[in-house]
Amino acid sequence: MIRLDNVTMRYDKQSAPALKDVTLEVDRGEFGFVVGASGSGKSTLMRLITHEQVATAGTVLVAGRDLRELPERKVPALRRGIGVVFQDFRLLDNKTVAQNVAFVLQVLGRRRHHIKQMVPETLDLVGLDGKADRMPHELSGGEQQRVAIARAVVKKPAILLADEPTGNLDPDTSLEIVRLLDRIHKTGTTVLVATHDHGIVDQFRKRVIELERGRLVRDEAVGGYGTDRRTAEATEGED
């Protein structure tokens, strides 16, 4: 579904590459956490998948398409297949919850009866039934993130990318949000979650892809935030 072969990404010639020689494969229907310190390249990885950035070297393949060779006119089709969620929700403040979600489908030119069916169905999926007519400012942070997730998945993308989706949320709400992402994964969506949140990664025991200064330093099928050695050291430090 997503494959990177020896990918290097440099934003400019002077600075160190944001990603360096990264090779990675994420199969259809997988769930992975992308972890690493601030500046390690997590967002850059996401931006390469959505083709907001283009790799300086190497190959990025998404759903069988080599993005280096993707003509400009095919970029919207690529992005239709990818839902994206950010830390800061990015909702349209002057639209209701339902309108925020419907807007995506309107832009895609979907028919009115399809929108009328999909919006409540998706709000139900994310646990926001009954909140369709609220404005974003009337919602809690967790609820706003649910709207953002509804908006990302209402077009039924094959891939869902979440860049630090729990960064603005308390631990309990974070847990609920990642449970929701996991539920969406279980419907067959390929999900990648970039996160700093140790607690979440340790709790879910999923695939963990770790970046360190742009290099892929760990890729475990089932792992925690740190390697066991590092987790032990961190725990000792806390006592």
Ligand SMILES: Nc1ncnc2c1ncn2[C@@H]1O[C@H](COP(=O)(O)OP(=O)(O)OP(=O)(O)O)[C@@H](O)[C@H]1O
């Ligand atoms: N638009 C940009 N122009 C120039 N350099 C950038 C740009 N975006 C990111 N970088 C640099 O690329 C490197 C990787 O950044 P990136 O945002 O991918 O890391 P990150 O792991 O997502 O960090 P964070 O957890 O803080 O979001 C950093 O050194 C950053 O300064």
